[in-house]
Amino acid sequence: MAIYHYIHALLTTYYLFSQAEGLLCLCDADGCPASRTCETDGACITNIYSAGKNKGFFHSCKDKYLLQPPERPITCQSSLNKEHENFVACCYTDLCNVKLNPTLAPPPKEQQPVKVDSGKTELGTIELIALTAGPVVLVCLIFIAIFALYHRHQLRRRMMFPVHAVEPGNMDTPLLPDGQISTLKDMYDYSGSGSGLPLLVQRTIARQIQLIEILGKGRYGEVWMGKWKGECVAVKIFSSREERSWFREAELYQTVMLRHENILGFIAADNKDNGTWTQLWLVTDYHEFGSLFDYLNRTVVTSQSLVKMSHSISSGLAHLHMEIMGTQGKPAIAHRDLKSKNILVKINGTCCIADLGLAVRHDSATDSVDIAPNNRVGTKRYMPPEVLDESINMNHFESFKRADVYSLGLVFWEMTRRCSMGGIYEDYQQPYYNMVPPDPNLEEMRKVVCVDKRRPDVPNRWQSIEPLRTMARIMKECWFQNAAARLTALRIKKTLSNLHSLDDVKISTERPENVEC
Secondary structure: OHHHHHHHHHHHHHHHHHOOOEEEEEOOOOOOOOOOOOEOOOEEEEEEEEEEEEEEEEEEEEOOOHHOOOOHHHOOOOOOOOOEEEEEEEEEEOOOOHHHOOOOOOOOOOOOOEEEEEEOOOOOOOHHHHHHHHHHHHHHHHHHHHHHHHHHHHHHOOOOOOOOOOOOOOOOOOOOOOOOOOOOHHHHHHHHOOOOHHHHHHHHHHHOEEEEEEEEOOOOEEEEEEEOOOOEEEEEEEOOHHHHHHHHHHHHHHOOOOOOOOOOOOEEEEEEEOOOOEEEEEEEEEOOOOEEEHHHOOOEEEEEHHHHHHHHHHHHHHHHOOOOOOOEEOOOOEOOOOHHEEEEOOOOEEEOOOOOOOHHHHEEOOOEOOOOOOOOOOOHHHHHHHHHOOOOOOOOOHHHHHHHHHHHHHHHHEEEHHEEEOOOOOOOOOOOOOOOOOOOOOOHHHHHHHHOOOOOOOOHHHHHHHHHHHHHHHHHOOOOHHHHHHOOHHHHHHHHHHHHHOOOOOOOOOOOOOOOO
16 A cells, blocks of 8 residues: 555656646635636635535636645645645646545544454565555655755745644643743834744744734735734735735845844734635734825825935835845845825824835846736736736846835825925825826826826925925926836935935824823
8 A cells, every 4th residue: 555655646646736826716716706616826726624514615726836745745634633634635637626536534433442363474576575665755855845845945946835724722832932022013023134033933823813803805805903912913814815915015025134123024924724714814914004195184194204204215215126236135026006096194194105015126146137927917906008008128127216206205195295385285196196086096096197298297396395395396206107217215325315314203193092102
C-alpha cells in the first residue's frame, strides 16, 4: 500500500503541473457568480459536510498557487479525525466536480483491544519492504516539498498563508513563549525589518482578535473594528470573490522597509476556514476618525490642519514611490487608487495612506512593472487623462507615479475647499461634482478630462492668502495634461515642509461616539 501511495503522489504531482489554465468547474458556494461556474488554473472541488442530522454539498474551485504542496495539496485533503463531519475531493478536468459524489465516513467507534495471534506467520518480503521504505519515501517527499516552497518564496518574495480552521477557545493563546509582545507598540518594535511579522505570529494574533462592530462595506467585503489584548484594530474581511486582492494587498504590506507613519500600519493577514466558506482577514491599525472623505464631510479644517494633513499625505506617497537600495531594500511602489476614501485621519492631525490592493511594484533590476493580477480598476473620478484615454505606458513605472500625483491634486482640492479662512469655506464636494453625475462612467469622465480638458474650479479667494495660494499652485501643477510636467511626490513634500508648522495640531472635532479605544 505504501508503494501505491508513493506512485499515486508522483502521478498527481505530474498531473497538477501539466494542467493548462482555464479549467471550468461547477461553483455553488458563497460568492460564486450567477452562472454557477468558475474558472481556475488549479482544481475543481466538491465538499460534503455534516450539519446536524443533515448533509450538505458545495462545489468551488481553487487556483493553482493555493494547491500546496503540489504533489499532495492540503486543500484537497480531509482530516482523518473529521471524515465523518467534513470531506473534500478534488479533480482536474472541466466540470469534473459535477460527477464527484463523496460520502462521509461513519462516526468512529471505540477501539477494541487488539488480540495478538502468536500463531500467525511472519510478514512476507514485499510487506516488509513496503513498511520499511514507505515512511522513508514519505519523509523525502515532505523535505523536497518544503525546500521547493522555501526556494520559491525566496526568489519571488511571496507570502504564503496556509488555510487553517477557526478554533474556538484560543483567545488566550500566548503570542510568543516568552511573552515579549503584549502591545501593538511592542509588536512594531519586534518587527525590525520594516515589513510584517512572522506568519506564525500573524496567525496567532488573528486568532486572538474579537470582532466588535462593523465599520463599513465595500466591493471587496467588510471592515470591522476588533480588539486585541484591549487595543482596537481594524479588520478588513474580503469576500471569497476578492481572494486575489486580499493576497496582493497582504503581500505588498510584507514589503521590507515599507513601514512608515503615513502608511497604514499592517499587523497581520490570515486565511480562516470555518468549514463552509473561507474568511480572508487583513488586520491593520485602527483610526477612529475614519477616512478623509468622512472627516471632511463633517469637519471644517484650519489652515494649520490643512498644511499638516497635506504634508503627511505627500510624505506617505513619497515614501511609497521611493526605491531604497540595498540587500534588504524596498522597491518603488505606485498606489493606483489614491482618493480621500483610501486615506485615513489619525488622532494627531496627520493622515496615512491605505488600501494597497491595486498597487504596482517596480523591479529596477529588470526595469519591469509587477501589476496586480486582478480585474479591479481604479476610481473613475480620480483617473488621470492618460488612463481615461488608455494612452498610459503600462511598461513604464514613472507613468504610474505621475498618475498618483494627479489623484493627489484632486485630494488636495477636496481638503482646501473645507479650509476656513476668516470664517469662509465651501461645502464638501467630490472632484468634478458639477461636471459629471454622482456615479460617472468612463465615457463621461473621458469627455470632461481628456476632450474638454477641464479641471475642478479654483475659487478666487484661494489666490489671495497663504496657505491656500500655495495649495492652489500645487494642485494645478499636479493636473497637467502632460504627465511628464507634473510635480513629483517628493517635490510636493518639500514645498509643503516650508509651510508646515512645528506646533502639534490636534483634530478640531469631538471623538466619534461609542468608541472605546
